[in-house]
Amino acid sequence: MGNLAGSVPDSVLRAALPHAADLDILQVGYYLEETSAADRLLTIVTDRVPGVIRATHDADEWPKAITLLALLGPTERSKLANVVAAQDDEVIDGLLAAVEEVDAWDTLLPVAAGMAPEPLQRLAQRPAMQNPTLLTKIADLALTQNLWLSLLPLATHLSPTQLHTVAARVATEPDDSLTTLIEQAHTENHWPTLLPVALALSTPDRKRLAALPVMHRPAYLTAAIEATATHNLWPEALTVLNDLPAATHDTLATAINTLTDNNFREALEAAPTADCTTTLIQIVLRQDVSARLRSLTLLNESDNLELFVATITTQDPAIWQSISEAREGIPEPLRTLLATQATQCGRTELGIDLTTG
Known part of the structure; x- marks a missing residue:
C-alpha cells in the first residue's frame, strides 16, 4: 500500500483503507515511496487519526510516527500535532519520551509554530517539559x-x-x-x-x-509597546523602562499617544510596582501639549494616584524642574501631590512653584 499510495487515485485509497487496522495506516504512511503523498493520505484518513495515534502508542511505534511527521507539510503536521495534544496524558508523554529517545526535537519543534494555543499549552505543561x-x-x-x-x-x-x-x-x-x-x-x-x-x-x-x-529603533520600540498593551504585559515590561536610554524617550512618548485610555490606565497601575514612575513621568512630559494633557488627566483620575506620586523619589533637580515648567497643564489634585512630593525630596522652591502656579 505504501508503494502504491502515491500513484493510485484517492478513490482507491478510500475503498481500501477502511479494511486496514489503525496501526496498518501508520505502516502505510511509513512506507510511502512518494513523500508528497503523506499529506494526501492524512486528509483521507482524518477521522481515523485519533485511533492511529492510540494504536501507535500502544504498539510503541512512535519512531515511525515521528518519521512520518517529518514528511508532512507544515499545515498537516500542525493539525496532526493538535490531535496528538488532545489525547490522554500517557499518549502525549509517550510521544515526548520517544522524541527525546530518538533525538527528534528538530522535527517536533517546528510543529509548535502552527499549533493551536490550547494544545500547545497542554504540551508545554507536561512533566517532561519541566526538566x-x-x-x-x-x-x-x-x-x-x-x-x-x-x-x-x-x-x-x-x-x-x-x-x-x-x-x-x-x-x-x-x-x-x-x-x-x-x-x-x-x-x-x-x-x-x-x-x-x-x-x-x-x-x-x-x-x-x-x-x-x-x-x-523606533519601529521596534513601538511594536514592543503595542504588544505589551495588547497582552497587558505592563507589570513585566515596565521594569525595562528604566534601562532604556533617555534618547528613546521621544519615541516612547509618541508610542504612548497611540494607547487607548484603558491601556494607559493599566500602565499607570503597574508603574509603582515596576519602580518606573519617575521614568514614566519623564516620558509623559516629552509628549506634545495635547497628548500630555490627556496622559496627566488619566493619571489624575487614577485610583492609585497617591501611590504613584509617592514613588517619585528622585533627587534629580532637572526632573522636578521639568514637572514645574509643565505645572499649568497639571490638573488638581495631581499638582498638589507633586508639590508635596517635591518638598519631601528636597526641592522646596519647586514645591512652592507647583503650589502657587
Whole structure:
C-alpha cells in the first residue's frame, strides 16, 4: 500500500483503507515511496487519526510516527500535532519520551509554530517539559539550527520557571546574535512571543538587552509597546523602562499617544510596582501639549494616584524642574501631590512653584 499510495487515485485509497487496522495506516504512511503523498493520505484518513495515534502508542511505534511527521507539510503536521495534544496524558508523554529517545526535537519543534494555543499549552505543561536540562537542550537547538521562530510560540505557554531556563540559554548568545534574533522576531511580528522570553532574563541580562542599539529603533520600540498593551504585559515590561536610554524617550512618548485610555490606565497601575514612575513621568512630559494633557488627566483620575506620586523619589533637580515648567497643564489634585512630593525630596522652591502656579 505504501508503494502504491502515491500513484493510485484517492478513490482507491478510500475503498481500501477502511479494511486496514489503525496501526496498518501508520505502516502505510511509513512506507510511502512518494513523500508528497503523506499529506494526501492524512486528509483521507482524518477521522481515523485519533485511533492511529492510540494504536501507535500502544504498539510503541512512535519512531515511525515521528518519521512520518517529518514528511508532512507544515499545515498537516500542525493539525496532526493538535490531535496528538488532545489525547490522554500517557499518549502525549509517550510521544515526548520517544522524541527525546530518538533525538527528534528538530522535527517536533517546528510543529509548535502552527499549533493551536490550547494544545500547545497542554504540551508545554507536561512533566517532561519541566526538566531544565531538556528545556536548555530545546533552546540550544532553536538557537543553533535556525528554529528560533519555532520556539517563540511555545514560550508564551511556559511557566515563569520554564521561561527563566530558556532565557538563561538565550542570554549566553553574543550581542550580534541577540540582535539577529530580535530582528527576526520583529520581521515576523513575534513581539508578543518574544517579550515573555526577554522579560524572563536576569536583571543584568535584561539591562544588556535594553542597551542593544536594535532595541532603540523606533519601529521596534513601538511594536514592543503595542504588544505589551495588547497582552497587558505592563507589570513585566515596565521594569525595562528604566534601562532604556533617555534618547528613546521621544519615541516612547509618541508610542504612548497611540494607547487607548484603558491601556494607559493599566500602565499607570503597574508603574509603582515596576519602580518606573519617575521614568514614566519623564516620558509623559516629552509628549506634545495635547497628548500630555490627556496622559496627566488619566493619571489624575487614577485610583492609585497617591501611590504613584509617592514613588517619585528622585533627587534629580532637572526632573522636578521639568514637572514645574509643565505645572499649568497639571490638573488638581495631581499638582498638589507633586508639590508635596517635591518638598519631601528636597526641592522646596519647586514645591512652592507647583503650589502657587
